[in-house]
Amino acid sequence: xxxxxxxxxxxxxxxxxxAIARRRAPALEVVALERGPYTSYSACGIPYYIGGLLDGxxxxxxxxxxxxxxxxxxxxTRCEVTAIDLGARTLKVRDLESRSERTEGFDQLLYxxxxxxxxxxxxxxxxxxxxxxxxAAERFRARLGRGDGRSAVVxxxxxxxxxxxxxxxxxxxxxxxxxxxxxxxxxxxPDMAAHVQDAAEGVGVQVMLSTAVEEIRHGGHGxxxxxxxxxxxxxxxxxxxxxGVRPATALAEAAGLExxxxxxxxxxxxxxxAGADGVFAxxxxxxxxxxxxxxxxxxxxxxxxxxxxxxxxxxxxGGDVAFPGVVGTAVSKICRYEVGRTGISEREAEAAGIDVVxxxxxxxxxxxxxxxxGPIWVKLVAEADTGRLLGGQIVGVEGAAKRIDVLATCVxxxxxxxxxxxxxxxxxxxxxxxxxxxxxxARQTAKAVSS
Amino acid sequence: xxxxxxxxxxxxxxxxxxAIARRRAPALEVVALERGPYTSYSACGIPYYIGGLLDGxxxxxxxxxxxxxxxxxxxxTRCEVTAIDLGARTLKVRDLESRSERTEGFDQLLYxxxxxxxxxxxxxxxxxxxxxxxxAAERFRARLGRGDGRSAVVxxxxxxxxxxxxxxxxxxxxxxxxxxxxxxxxxxxPDMAAHVQDAAEGVGVQVMLSTAVEEIRHGGHGxxxxxxxxxxxxxxxxxxxxxGVRPATALAEAAGLExxxxxxxxxxxxxxxAGADGVFAxxxxxxxxxxxxxxxxxxxxxxxxxxxxxxxxxxxxGGDVAFPGVVGTAVSKICRYEVGRTGISEREAEAAGIDVVxxxxxxxxxxxxxxxxGPIWVKLVAEADTGRLLGGQIVGVEGAAKRIDVLATCVxxxxxxxxxxxxxxxxxxxxxxxxxxxxxxARQTAKAVSS
Numbered sequence: 043x044x045x046x047x048x049x050x051x052x053x054x055x056x057x058x059x060x061a062i063a064r065r066r067a068p069a070l071e072v073v074a075l076e077r078g079p080y081t082s083y084s085a086c087g088i089p090y091y092i093g094g095l096l097d098g099x100x101x102x103x104x105x106x107x108x109x110x111x112x113x114x115x116x117x118x119t120r121c122e123v124t125a126i127d128l129g130a131r132t133l134k135v136r137d138l139e140s141r142s143e144r145t146e147g148f149d150q151l152l153y154x155x156x157x158x159x160x161x162x163x164x165x166x167x168x169x170x171x172x173x174x175x176x177x178a179a180e181r182f183r184a185r186l187g188r189g190d191g192r193s194a195v196v197x198x199x200x201x202x203x204x205x206x207x208x209x210x211x212x213x214x215x216x217x218x219x220x221x222x223x224x225x226x227x228x229x230x231x232p233d234m235a236a237h238v239q240d241a242a243e244g245v246g247v248q249v250m251l252s253t254a255v256e257e258i259r260h261g262g263h264g265x266x267x268x269x270x271x272x273x274x275x276x277x278x279x280x281x282x283x284x285x286g287v288r289p290a291t292a293l294a295e296a297a298g299l300e301x302x303x304x305x306x307x308x309x310x311x312x313x314x315x316a317g318a319d320g321v322f323a324x325x326x327x328x329x330x331x332x333x334x335x336x337x338x339x340x341x342x343x344x345x346x347x348x349x350x351x352x353x354x355x356x357x358x359x360g361g362d363v364a365f366p367g368v369v370g371t372a373v374s375k376i377c378r379y380e381v382g383r384t385g386i387s388e389r390e391a392e393a394a395g396i397d398v399v400x401x402x403x404x405x406x407x408x409x410x411x412x413x414x415x416g417p418i419w420v421k422l423v424a425e426a427d428t429g430r431l432l433g434g435q436i437v438g439v440e441g442a443a444k445r446i447d448v449l450a451t452c453v454x455x456x457x458x459x460x461x462x463x464x465x466x467x468x469x470x471x472x473x474x475x476x477x478x479x480x481x482x483x484a485r486q487t488a489k490a491v492s493s
Numbered sequence: 494x495x496x497x498x499x500x501x502x503x504x505x506x507x508x509x510x511x512a513i514a515r516r517r518a519p520a521l522e523v524v525a526l527e528r529g530p531y532t533s534y535s536a537c538g539i540p541y542y543i544g545g546l547l548d549g550x551x552x553x554x555x556x557x558x559x560x561x562x563x564x565x566x567x568x569x570t571r572c573e574v575t576a577i578d579l580g581a582r583t584l585k586v587r588d589l590e591s592r593s594e595r596t597e598g599f600d601q602l603l604y605x606x607x608x609x610x611x612x613x614x615x616x617x618x619x620x621x622x623x624x625x626x627x628x629a630a631e632r633f634r635a636r637l638g639r640g641d642g643r644s645a646v647v648x649x650x651x652x653x654x655x656x657x658x659x660x661x662x663x664x665x666x667x668x669x670x671x672x673x674x675x676x677x678x679x680x681x682x683p684d685m686a687a688h689v690q691d692a693a694e695g696v697g698v699q700v701m702l703s704t705a706v707e708e709i710r711h712g713g714h715g716x717x718x719x720x721x722x723x724x725x726x727x728x729x730x731x732x733x734x735x736x737g738v739r740p741a742t743a744l745a746e747a748a749g750l751e752x753x754x755x756x757x758x759x760x761x762x763x764x765x766x767a768g769a770d771g772v773f774a775x776x777x778x779x780x781x782x783x784x785x786x787x788x789x790x791x792x793x794x795x796x797x798x799x800x801x802x803x804x805x806x807x808x809x810x811g812g813d814v815a816f817p818g819v820v821g822t823a824v825s826k827i828c829r830y831e832v833g834r835t836g837i838s839e840r841e842a843e844a845a846g847i848d849v850v851x852x853x854x855x856x857x858x859x860x861x862x863x864x865x866x867g868p869i870w871v872k873l874v875a876e877a878d879t880g881r882l883l884g885g886q887i888v889g890v891e892g893a894a895k896r897i898d899v900l901a902t903c904v905x906x907x908x909x910x911x912x913x914x915x916x917x918x919x920x921x922x923x924x925x926x927x928x929x930x931x932x933x934x935a936r937q938t939a940k941a942v943s944s
Contacts, residue, residue, distance in 0.1 A: 345917075375921065444924055470826065
């Protein structure tokens with residue numbers, strides 16, 4: 043009998059692990075179990091599909107079950123794992139088509155169940171589909187395509203809510219974006235988030251902050267009719283919930299795997315679950331080490347899921363690779379602006395009791411005379427006594443946001459802003475002024491450190 | 494009598510020094526002497542002005558003499574310094590308008606004469622204007638504007654030659670780009686340069702490599718008529734020389750200031766000239782420390798000139814700031830492609846006797862399904878035994894080149910490619926695939942290191 047690796051969850055983390063395990067250990071049997079009909083899809087692309095930027099959902103699938111099968115991986119879709127017995131090294135699996143149950147044995151286990159939407163505790167919310175999977179997106183787009191509806195309410199003004207609001211405006215709907223917080227994108231500081239709000243309002247999204255949702259009212263056939271909020275009742279032919287996600291850990295918890303303080307699965311830097319030999323976990327359901335906060339966090343991003351999956355799959359097949367942690371880098375495109383962030387914000391520093399200074403500058407993305415130049419705001423957060431860069435936020439027109447990767451690299455390496463100020467970054471008129479906006483921001487922040 | 498800082502050369506380095514000295518030392522007399530009519534202009538913008546992307550030359554001037562005067566700096570334009578007497582602490586100055594000569598005394602001196610075009614040693618070349626200054630660009634554009642001419646030959650296929658060739662194609666001319674080298678852009682390795690050549694040829698530039706220029710023939714009124722090359726005679730109503738520049742050090746050398754092996758002025762990390770108390774130098778005329786090659790180099794780029802000017806101006810007024818050196822970062826836009834490079838190329842490594850491995854990948858700038866995605870090539874060069882990133886080259890469509898700054902930061906910090914492979918860089922479909930192309934390239938290079 044060959045050794046057997048079972049992978050629970052067929053998206054980024056699970057299939058990355060399966061693919062590298064397949065390549066590294068030709069004799070290993072690699073079996074992936076996925077609840078939905080698809081593997082390895084881009085949940086990040088769903089708003090663009092909804093907005094009509096891409097035609098079919100197939101383009102969101104980076105690798106189909108059949109492609110994995112051709113590579114020698116056994117893939118079972120529409121199969122839900124209902125229990126894990128770590129002692130017996132078996133799983134209980136329910137086939138969602140045939141409704142039959144069976145038991146699968148494993149030598150190594152890779153747990154990659156991802157995250158699940160948090161449904162807000164208001165009446166009517168449970169009847170709304172959170173549009174987090176490709177099949178949910180297909181259903182939602184079909185409803186939109188029928189053209190029956192003029193209004194939409196998006197609940198939750200994080201980046202997914204903002205992207206969905208933009209997508210629905212693109213489709214000609216009147217869109218309200220409601221959040222109980224007093225700013226959009228809580229991962230940014232309020233001064234930077236204000237520019238993002240401007241961009242959303244600029245395309246016609248009605249942004250309603252400090253507004254609580256009290257009830258989602260449905261009409262005939264279970265279709266939404268309106269959303270009752272602390273600021274009144276809003277017509278809503280469509281309702282989108284973007285009220286966040288939480289790690290899907292119920293199954294792991296029931297099996298006795300350790301859950302950390304963040305609510306996600308605790309793993310070591312080799313993606314091994316504590317105290318469970320041969321059991322690995324990766325992706326949205328696990329904790330990741332935050333290199334600035336120096337504590338575990340739970341971040342749901344495809345980029346970490348892919349890397350952690352590779353690390354887990356390598357280590358599950360005799361390798362020795364560490365996942366080095368995260369610094370909280372994220373980027374998105376919201377209407378006319380690109381938005382990036384890395385490290386910690388001023389607010390996160392305060393919450394963590396870290397004494398910081400910060401500076402924000404407004405500059406241009408290109409030389410002032412070069413066509414297409416537009417505004418860019420850069421905010422840097424540095425440790426007050428050492429000047430070490432702890433975080434950065436960027437909002438601006440095309441060309442702005444990917445600069446966040448330079449800041450992520452500096453945060454990662456612990457570079458002080460005084461060093462960043464004189465870093466040899468590239469310059470040419472189509473790309474920046476003679477001082478890149480990052481250097482200008484570093485100079486301002488260095489002044490704040492030394493004063 | 495107040496102390497007096499004389500600045501020789503009124504472009505980026507000189508005026509950066511003057512401006513910060515003015516702010517730091519209110520009692521200091523700051524006097525700048527500039528041979529041409531303009532201060533602080535963007536030579537990098539000249540090809541865009543020639544190509545018609547901007548209307549007037551005034552947009553190339555970042556700060557005019559009058560603006561500096563309003564800030565309390567004495568500025569003399571059209572004044573050429575003809576001799577420096579370090580012992581007497583005086584300069585001889587010729588006023589180019591009145592033809593009169595005078596002597597100016599100084600306590601501190603800032604030498605920032607920039608670079609001058611290298612005229613190729615072929616008959617007729619001396620009659621060509623190298624279009625390196627704003628006034629030369631105005632004259633050239635006036636000639637183009639008269640519409641008398643259909644053909645142009647650009648000699649030298651570095652980035653300036655490529656930008657000028659593109660600009661002249663934009664204006665409807667038939668353009669040949671001639672270089673005796675067997676590739677364009679010698680700062681890239683040949684495999685990466687081939688993509689840039691493709692881009693130039695794609696807009697109709699006739700790229701003629703391994704081709705020697707033998708004579709530039711002029712017709713009536715001293716206007717060019719043709720260029721005789723090893724590949725035949727080319728019609729040339731206009732000829733542009735882009736055959737490189739050298740540091741303008743004649744005056745400094747005559748004054749006894751030390752010239753390094755690169756041919757540029759030797760300075761320490763505080764921009765002080767060796768053995769000459771109170772004499773500083775900055776910009777295109779000086780040597781800069783190359784952090785990878787660990788030797789001085791002479792690089793002509795506005796970004797270094799500005800920073801070195803600030804450092805010199807700070808230190809000339811009692812400050813203590815070091816210029817930390819360069820890693821050879823540069824970026825340009827050539828037709829449909831953006832081009833970036835940092836650190837050392839494979840060829841430079843070989844010339845320096847550094848044992849390296851490299852890998853080149855082709856990827857997409859955005860998620861495959863996101864509109865506007867296009868090709869990007871990334872080449873990384875790493876030290877063979879340590880895996881430390883020593884250099885990177887990028888060619889690709891919009892969004893490609895500014896990624897070079899991430900590589901510059903890694904080269905600067907000495908990060909190994911195995912660490913870069915798992916770095917927390919940003920991901921969202923409008924900006925990259927789930928693995929940024931830099932991470933994909935790092936993984937390939939890490940394999941080459943460990944094999």
